[in-house]
Amino acid sequence: MFRFHVAPDGSDSWPGSLDRPFASLERAQAAARAVGGDAVVQLRGGTHLLTRPLELTEADSGVVFQAHGYGTAEQEEPTVSGGRPIGGWEERDGVWTAEVGGLDTRQLYVDGERVPRASISGLPGSPSTNETGYVTQALGWRNPEDVEFVYREVYPWTEARCGVAGVAEDGESAVVTMAQPGFRWAYELYNATWDGNTSRGPGLPTRIENDASFLTSPGAFVLDRSRGVLLYRPRPGEDPVRTRVVTPVLETLVRVAGARDVAFKGLVFAEATWTRPSRAEGFLHYHGSGYYEGGGVETAHLGEGASVTYPVASAVIPACVRVEDAAGVLVEGCRFTRLGASGLGISGGDGVVVRGCDFDSLSASAITVSGGRGTVVEDNWVHHVAVEYSGSPAITVSGVSGCRVVNNEINDVPHCGIVVGPGEGAHILRNLTVDTMQVLADGGGIYLSGTQGDSWDNGAVVRGNVIKDTRTPYNFALYTDYGASWVTVEGNVVMRGDNTAVLTVAPPLRNVIYRGNAWDADPVGHDSPPDGVTYEGNVTYKDEREMNAATAAIQSEAGLRRTRGR
Template identity: 45%
Template structure:
C-alpha cells in the first residue's frame, strides 16, 4: 500500500474513519487506527492534527509490543497539519485542565475548588503564574533538631501550614533544596516551625559538609534558615501569583491574584493534571513533529516532603549517604549513594530511530524530554522554555543527536537543572543549540565507564548560572573514554555572561579525563577554565581557545593537562577583537542554531 494518512481534529469523532473529511477527535483513536495497519506497511503512516488544544485524559503512550512502531523500513509520523509548509497549524497536546467555578473575595483574590489537585504550576491565558512567596522567615531564626524557632509570632497566622514549602538556594553552592513544613505553633513571643519528616533529617545528612580552605571552622550550614517561603495564601500580594489551600482533604481551594485586565469568565486558567504527556517504550521508526507539549505537572516534592537536590538532575529520596573527600585543601561533602533522577514529562526508553523535531516544550512541571537506554534518536530544532527542570536529558544511550534546539528559562523550579544533560552515553552529539537564561549549567556531560565519543560543537550559551554557583556554560566530569581518540571533544562553542560568582566558562571537574577543549570563545565569566579540581583532572587539553582572562595556573598546569595556543583578548574590546581574528570570526559565525528553513 502507498503512504497511509489519518487525520485528527477537535471537530472530529472517534467513530469516524479518520479521513480529512471525517477525522478522529482524539490522538488515542488515531493511534488505534495506526496499530491496525503497521504490520503491512509499504509506505509511511502519517497522522496529521488540525489546529487546536487536545486535552489528554491519559498520557499518549507508544509501545512496540502494541504495534506503535514503523515496520518494513517505513516510519509512523505524527505531525501538525501542514507541517513544513506556510499553512502549518498550531497543535497543542495538553496534560492540564481548565479551572472553572471562580469567585472573587473582597480584596480581589479569585478562588476555585479543585478537588484533590495540588498544582505547583499554573498557566493563565498562556502565561505562567508563580507560586505565592515570601522572602525569609520573620524575626531572629534559630535552627533546631526538628525545624526552626523564631522570635516573631507572624507565622502563626499563616493558614494551612502543611502546604508551605521552604526553599534553600545554595544549600550546597550548586544545589537548591525544597522542604515541606509539617506544623506551626507558638505564643505571643515565639513561633516553632516543625518540618516534615523524614525529609528534614535526610536533608541534614545530605547537606553535611566542611570546607577547609575558607577560614574559620569550615562548616557550611545551608539549612540554617530558608531564603524563600512558598505556597501560602498569606503571601498573595503580587498579581499573577497563586497558592493552594489544602486545609480540607480532597477539597482543595486554588487562590489566584489576577493581573490587570484579567476577568473571571474570560481568562483561561489551566492547572497540570497528568505527569506524563508522551512516553515511548521500545518503539522504533517513530517521528513526532510540529506539536506544542504543555501543561504537565510533577508531584514528587509533595509526595516525599521535599526536593533534596544534589547535582544536575540527581536528588535524594532514600538510602544511604556517601562522604566524598575532595582533598585536604578542599573539604568533604555528602552525596546520595543511590541518587534518583528528575523525570521528564515526555520520555523515551529503549527506543531506536526516533525523531523529535520542531516541537515546543513549555509550561512543564518536571523535565522537558528524557531519553534513556536508546539508540539513534534525533532531537532537532525544538524549543524548550518555562520548564521546572531540565530541558533535554540523555542517559546511557548511543548515537543521540541533540542539534539546533533553543532552550531558555528552564530550571524555573529545580534550579540545579541544566538545559542539556548527557549521562554516561556513547557517540552523542550536542551541536548548534542556543541556550540562554538558565539557573545553573548550560550543558552538562557526565562521564563514566560507558561514556565515549561525545561531541559538544558550535553551541551558543548565554546568561548561564543566573541563580546558583560553582558551574559554567559547559560542564564536564569524570572520564569521557579511554583515549583522546575516543574521548569528548568540546569545539567551536561560544559562552557569554556566566553570571553568579565562582563560575567557569568551560568547566572540567571531578576527575574529568580524555577531553579536548579547542576553538571555543569565553567572554565575561569569572574565569574561562579551572585547572586544579578535586579529584584532579587527567588527560585534558585546552588548545586554541579565545578568552578575556588568563586562567590561574596557566603556566603550571597539572602534568597530564595541556594548555597551549590560547588567546587572551582585552575584556573591554573583546567582541571587536575576536571578530577581527579570522579563527574567532569563524567560531562566532558557526555557533548557535542553523536556519533549517522549516
C-alpha cells in the first residue's frame, strides 16, 4: 500500500512524503493512479482549496482519501473547500463592501458560520398580483434585478423562489415585473382546491431577499451583481481585517463516477454553492428535493373536492459531493457543512456505505439516494439542514433496492426527517428524529409513499424508530402516504406530534401492517382501518412517564451508536 500526503503548505513539485507533501489533491490523485490505485492519500489539517471539482473515475478505484491520523487521538481536520476568501473590505456607514467582479453566489460564511441574505417580510401596503407580477406602493429598492421573492407554503409542503426582472415606480406606486419563465411556471404549477377554495399561482411573497435597502440588521449580506459588489453588515466585534469571510464558488466538490472501492474518511467538505435558483427560471419547488422546470402538470385528486396540480417530471436539487454508478464506496467519519445544495448524493451503483458522518448548515438535504442497490446509511447525525430549500428532507431514498437506513439521528429540520419513495426492500431501523417539521407542513419524522415491493418478502420494514416532537400543526409523525404498499411498521415509538400516524390517505394504503407500535395518541383512522391496512397490538399511552418506562428498551437502541461531541 502506497501512502501520499497533501498539505495546504506543500508543493506539487515535492514527492508527496510526510515531510515533503503535495499541495493539491489533483497531484495526489495522479500519484495514486500511477501506482495502480493501491494508495492512501493522507490530508493534513487545514483548508484544501479546490479550483475545480475532484473527479474520480474507474482509474481511481481502490484509493482512500483520509485525514492524517484518522482513527487516532492525533487525527487532524482537513477541510476540502470550494470557497473563496473575501478581502479588501471597505467600511462605510456600518456596512462592509468588497469588489467581487462577476462572482455569483447565494451564501456567505463568516468565521465558519452561515449568515443569511438580507430580507424583509413581504410587500408593503395592499399589493395585487397578476401573471406578470405585482402592483404595490413605492419600494425604493436599490438593485431590484437582484431581488428574489420567497413563497412559503404555496402548498403546505412547498417553498418556492422567483426572481424580479424589474421595478417601475410612478409616484407612490410601483409595478414589479417578475422574471420569466419562472413566474409563468409558478402559475402553471400551483393550482389547488382546498375546503371549497381555489387558488392559482404562487400568491404574495412571504419573504423578499437581497437588496441593499434591506441591510439593516447585523449579520446579513447582499450581493449586488449589477455592480459586482458584496455588502455585509457586521456583527459586534467583527473586524474587516481579522474576520474570515468566505463565499462558495464551486458547485461540486467531489464526483465519483464508475469507480470501485474508493473511500473518504475523516474529511470535512465545505463551501460549495448552487446558483440555478438565481436564474430567470427560479426555484419552483414541489415536493422533497424536486422542483419544476416546465414540461406540464397533472392534477391529483385528494378526495372530498380537494386537488392539486403537480409536475409531469421533476428535476432534483444536486449534491455538492456525488457518487454515481459506483460500487463499494465508503464515506466514513466525514462532515458535510456550509454547502449551498444537498450534501451527499448517491445515484445508482452497488454497496455504497455512509457511516458515522455529520451533516449541518446545508441549503438542502443531507443525503439523497436514488437508484442502485444495497446502499447503507448508518450512524449519521443530521441537523440544521434545508436552511434555504425548506422542503428538502434530511435523508431521502427513492428507487433503491435493499437500502438500509439505520441508527441515524435527525434533529432541528424544517420538514421531513426520513423520506422513502417507491422502491424495494427498504429497511428503516432504529432511527431517532427530534424536532422535525419545524417550518412546512404535511410530512413527518419518517414518511413513506408509493410501492415498496411486491410481497412481504421484499417490502419495506420500519422498525424500532423513535419519533419525537414533530412540530407543525399539520403532520403525521410516522406517515405512510400516497398509495404506500407492502410496508411493515412495527415496534416504533411516537410521541409529542400533532398526529401520530394516519391510516386513511389517497390513493389508499395497500398491504400495510401497523403492529406493536407505542404512541401517545391514536392514529387517524385507527378505529376503522381501511381494507388495505392491518392494525394490531399497538398501544396508546396517555401518561408520558408510563410510556417512557414501557418503551425504554426501544428508545435506548434508537439513534447514534457512536459517541459524539455536541
